[in-house]
Structure formats: C-alpha cells, structure tokens
Amino acid sequence: MKTTLTSTAGAALFSAMMSTTAMAEDLKIGMVVTLSGPPAALGQQIVDGFQLALDHKDGQLGGQAVELIIEDDELKPDVALLKATSLVEREEVDFVVGTVFSNMLQAVFKPIVQSETFLISPNAGPSTFAGRNCNPFFFATSYQNNQNAEVSGMIATEEGFENVFVMAPNYQAGRDNVEGFRQTFKGSVTDEVFTPLGHQDFSAELARVSTSGSDAIFTFMPGGMGVRLVNQFEGAGLSDSMKFMSVFTTDETTLPGQKDAAVGFLAAGSWAPDLPNDDNLAFVAAFEEKYGYIPGSYAMQAYDTANLIDSAVAEVGGDLSDKDAVRAALRKADFTSLRGDFSFNNNHYPVQDFHALQVVKREDGKFHTSFVRTVAEDYADSFHADCKM
Numbered sequence: 001m002k003t004t005l006t007s008t009a010g011a012a013l014f015s016a017m018m019s020t021t022a023m024a025e026d027l028k029i030g031m032v033v034t035l036s037g038p039p040a041a042l043g044q045q046i047v048d049g050f051q052l053a054l055d056h057k058d059g060q061l062g063g064q065a066v067e068l069i070i071e072d073d074e075l076k077p078d079v080a081l082l083k084a085t086s087l088v089e090r091e092e093v094d095f096v097v098g099t100v101f102s103n104m105l106q107a108v109f110k111p112i113v114q115s116e117t118f119l120i121s122p123n124a125g126p127s128t129f130a131g132r133n134c135n136p137f138f139f140a141t142s143y144q145n146n147q148n149a150e151v152s153g154m155i156a157t158e159e160g161f162e163n164v165f166v167m168a169p170n171y172q173a174g175r176d177n178v179e180g181f182r183q184t185f186k187g188s189v190t191d192e193v194f195t196p197l198g199h200q201d202f203s204a205e206l207a208r209v210s211t212s213g214s215d216a217i218f219t220f221m222p223g224g225m226g227v228r229l230v231n232q233f234e235g236a237g238l239s240d241s242m243k244f245m246s247v248f249t250t251d252e253t254t255l256p257g258q259k260d261a262a263v264g265f266l267a268a269g270s271w272a273p274d275l276p277n278d279d280n281l282a283f284v285a286a287f288e289e290k291y292g293y294i295p296g297s298y299a300m301q302a303y304d305t306a307n308l309i310d311s312a313v314a315e316v317g318g319d320l321s322d323k324d325a326v327r328a329a330l331r332k333a334d335f336t337s338l339r340g341d342f343s344f345n346n347n348h349y350p351v352q353d354f355h356a357l358q359v360v361k362r363e364d365g366k367f368h369t370s371f372v373r374t375v376a377e378d379y380a381d382s383f384h385a386d387c388k389m
Contacts, residue, residue, distance in 0.1 A: 027064040027313060030087035032080060032098030032108055035072035038198075038224025041253040042100045042298050043072070046122050048291050049299030050097065053306030056286075061306060062313020073099060075198075077107035084108035088115040094320050095120060097305055100298070101222075102126040102145065102173040103197075113137040116323055118330065120308065122301040125349065126172045127179075131386035134347040137323075139330055141305045142297075143270060144349045144381035145173045148247040149180030151268040151354040151375050152218055156245060157186040158356075158375075159266070165214040167205060169225065170194035177220040177247060183382070190214045199225055202232045209238060216243040226250065227257035234261035250359050252296030255367035262367065267357040271297050271339040272371040275355075280338045294368045300338050307335040341378065347387035351380045 031050065033043035047070060054066055069091055073080035080099065087093050088111060096112050096119045099105045105124040112119040113135045121140040129135060130144050156164055166181060166189050168174035178192060190212040193205055199221075209217055217238075221229045226249035233244060244250075245266035252273065255262055273284045273294055283303060287295040308330065315329035316322065333344050343351045354376045357369040 025064065026067045027061055027309075027318075028067045028069070028091060028093040029061075029309070030084075030091060030093035030096045030098075031068060031070045032073050032083055032087070032096065032104070033070070034075045034100045034104065035070075036074045038227075039075060039100065039222065042123070042223055045253060045296055045298035046097075046100065046302040048287070049295060049302030050122070050306050052283075052287055052290060052299075053303045053310075055290075057306075057310060061310040062315075062318055064313060064318050069093065073104050073108075075101065075104065077103060080104045080107040081111065085111045088112055088117045093117065095309055097122055097302070099124050101171070102128075102176070103171045105129075106172065109135075109138070118326065120305055120330075122305045123298055124173070127176050127383055128172060130347050130349050130381055131383035132388075134387035134389055136327055136348075136389055139308075139344065139348040140350065141308060142301045142350070143352070144383065145176035146180030146183070146383075147354065147379060147381055148268050148270075149177040149218075149220065150184045150382070151356075151379070152245060152247055153181045153184030153186075154375050155266060155268055155356050156181075156216060156218065157184070159216075159243070161185075161216040161243065162187045163190045163212075163214045163216075164188070165191050165193075165209050165212050165217045166219070167193045167195065167209075167217065168220040169197045169199060171197050174220055180382075181218050185218075195225075197225075200228055202229050203236075206232060206236045206238065209242075210236065214242055216245060219244075219246045219249050221246065222248040222251075223253060224257075226254040230254070230258040230262050230265070248297075250369065252294045252368055253298065255359065255369075256293070259367060260361070262359045263361055265359045267359070267369055268354060268375070269297055269357055269369065270350075270352050270354050271300050272355065272357050273368045275339065275371050277338075277340055279336055283338050294366055304335070304337050304339075304342070307337075308333060311335040345380050345384045346389055347381070347384040348389070349381050349384065351378055353377050354379050
C-alpha cells in the first residue's frame with residue numbers, strides 16, 4: 001500500500017504543484033507504519049496525528065509545502081525493507097518517519113541511515129540503537145522501550161505488589177519491556193513468559209497465571225494482542241484475584257475493544273489524553289473533532305514528530321543540504337511537546353517525565369487512560385552512556 005498526500009497552503013498553489021520545479025521545492029517526507037491487520041489502528045493513529053499537525057500548519061513544515069508518502073509495512077520485515085529502500089533511493093525523501101514496531105525499525109534502519117537520510121521514530125524505541133549502535137541520523141520522539149517498563153516496576157513497588165507474573169511477545173520490544181520491569185521492581189517475578197508476536201489464544205498462559213501465586217500481572221501486549229488478552233483475562237475471572245498493569249496493552253487503540261473489562265487497570269507512560277496542560281487538551285479536542293476517536297500516545301508522538309521537523313527545517317531556513325546543521329536543529333528540539341518537558345539525550349532518545357496512568361470511562365461512554373501521578377521526572381534511558389555521539 002502506498003498513499004501520497006500533498007498538503008499546500010491554498011488552491012493558488014495547485015498549478016505550481018504540477019511543475020517539476022515546484023515539486024523539487026517541496027519537503028518530501030516518507031512514512032513507514034503498520035496499516036494492515038489488527039495492529040493497523042496503531043499505524044493509523046500515527047498517520048492521523050501527523051496529518052493533524054500538518055493541518056494546523058496549513059500544510060507546511062518549516063515554511064515548505066509537504067509531500068507526505070505513506071507506506072504500509074504490513075508487519076513484515078522484508079516488506080518494510082523494500083518500502084524504506086524505495087523511499088530513500090527512488091523518492092529521495094528528506095525524512096523518513098517510522099515505525100510502529102521495533103522489529104520493523106530494525107529492518108529499515110540500515111538502508112535509511114546509510115543513505116544519510118534522517119530517520120525519526122514516532123513510536124518504536126528499541127534498545128538496539130540507544131547504546132553502542134546509536135546513529136547520528138536516527139532520532140526517537142517516543143521513548144526507549146525499557147523506560148515505560150522501568151516506570152511500571154516503580155509503580156508496582158509503590159503499589160505494594162510482591163509477586164508479579166510477567167508476559168510479553170517474543171521480539172525486541174517485548175524483551176526490552178521485560179528487562180526494564182525487572183530492573184526496577186523490588187518484589188519477586190513469579191514467572192516470565194514470551195508469546196509469539198500476534199498471539200491470539202492466551203488460555204494456556206492464563207492457566208499458568210492463575211496457579212502462579214501472583215498478586216499482579218505485568219504485560220506488554222500492543223494492538224489486537226492486548227484486546228484478546230484483557231478480554232480473556234476478564235473471562236477467566238482473574239480480575240477478582242489479582243491486579244493488572246501494563247504498557248501499551250490498555251491504551252486508546254485497544255480500549256474500544258476492551259471496554260469495561262479494562263477499567264481500573266494500571267499503566268505507565270509519558271502522556272495521557274487528560275494530561276493537564278493547555279496545548280495537550282486543545283490537541284485532544286481537535287483530534288476528536290476531526291477523527292471521531294480519542295487519540296493515544298501514537299498520535300501524540302506523531303504530532304510532536306511533525307512539530308520537531310517543522311522546528312528543524314525552519315532553523316536551517318529550508319536548506320537541508322547541510323546535514324550537520326539539520327542534525328543540530330533536530331537536537332535542539334525547539335518545539336512545544338504535548339507531554340510537557342522534552343529534550344533529546346546524547347543518543348537522540350527523549351528525556352521526559354513518566355506517569356502512573358489508570359483506565360477510566362468517560363461520561364459519554366468512551367474509555368481512555370487517565371493521569372494519576374508523576375512517577376519519574378526528566379527520566380533518561382539506561383543505555384545512553386554507551387552511546388559515543
């Protein structure tokens with residue numbers, strides 16, 4: 001799947017867009033996200049969040065009209081690699097924005113950064129590129145995968161959980177999350193289970209949970225996996241005997257399918273739709289008005305990504321030929337993040353606050369994660385010291 005969206009400031013530019021000269025002046029951005037199967041909701045949030053930022057800037061970033069080329073990686077590494085290679089070699093994009101999943105980022109990373117094209121991740125934050133393998137052409141506007149789980153470990157300790165069952169899919173982000181939780185949780189991990197990515201039937205795993213003697217479960221199961229796990233967890237009657245906490249298992253992409261089964265469940269993150277700052281509340285209202293659903297962190301991070309690019313392109317006056325100058329402009333992160341304080345560490349991963357969240361049901365019947373308290377301020381990832389940039 002390939003979708004090309006060209007945004008302009010007005011109809012007066014339409015005829016100019018037809019000329020080769022005008023097209024050459026456009027800012028070309030390639031986006032590689034998952035838009036197929038159950039995880040498509042995650043990728044769609046990124047597309048929608050980025051597009052809303054373009055709408056708010058009259059279709060321009062850094063004063064330049066934007067040609068946005070959207071590619072579906074289909075959650076297949078070989079497809080992701082093919083699409084990314086086409087974006088940098090044939091389309092000659094100025095920036096690549098992607099991906100949703102860490103294994104997709106690992107697939108597209110090399111051809112993009114070797115072409116000296118800037119790759120900005122609005123979601124995936126694997127440990128792979130945070131330490132010794134950090135790269136001057138890679139930035140993440142989301143988090144480093146371990147961070148959310150590390151904060152979850154802090155929350156579990158604060159909540160007084162003593163024995164926690166840990167479960168995640170067996171790919172880079174899953175392994176990062178398990179490692180992160182273990183790093184900060186002060187109690188005992190009763191069991192550790194890795195499932196296939198895209199797992200559907202959790203009956204065997206939940207049987208192990210029920211006999212593990214755990215007082216809580218910590219899990220990372222994004223997208224459709226999270227919907228199935230929560231509903232099966234509730235169906236097995238486990239909600240009555242243990243607490244459920246997670247990252248990206250109960251969020252704005254999964255809650256429409258989980259509904260009341262997830263209310264009260266705990267989570268950790270750098271943002272929530274009701275995070276109390278004016279810019280964020282205005283964003284959520286505008287997003288809901290345009291798209292009809294509550295945005296999740298995927299949409300927020302994509303919106304921030306667009307504003308990051310806007311700030312950098314403006315800083316260099318639209319001249320992207322000096323890669324060092326563009327990189328320095330990106331590093332400044334001279335934009336207002338919807339999550340509040342935001343800066344880049346030396347490895348180009350964010351330094352930001354993290355919060356305890358809880359699933360709530362609004363008066364209109366919609367569900368979302370809600371801000372409870374701040375757990376860690378200006379929190380840096382655990383790998384940046386190994387990055388030599």
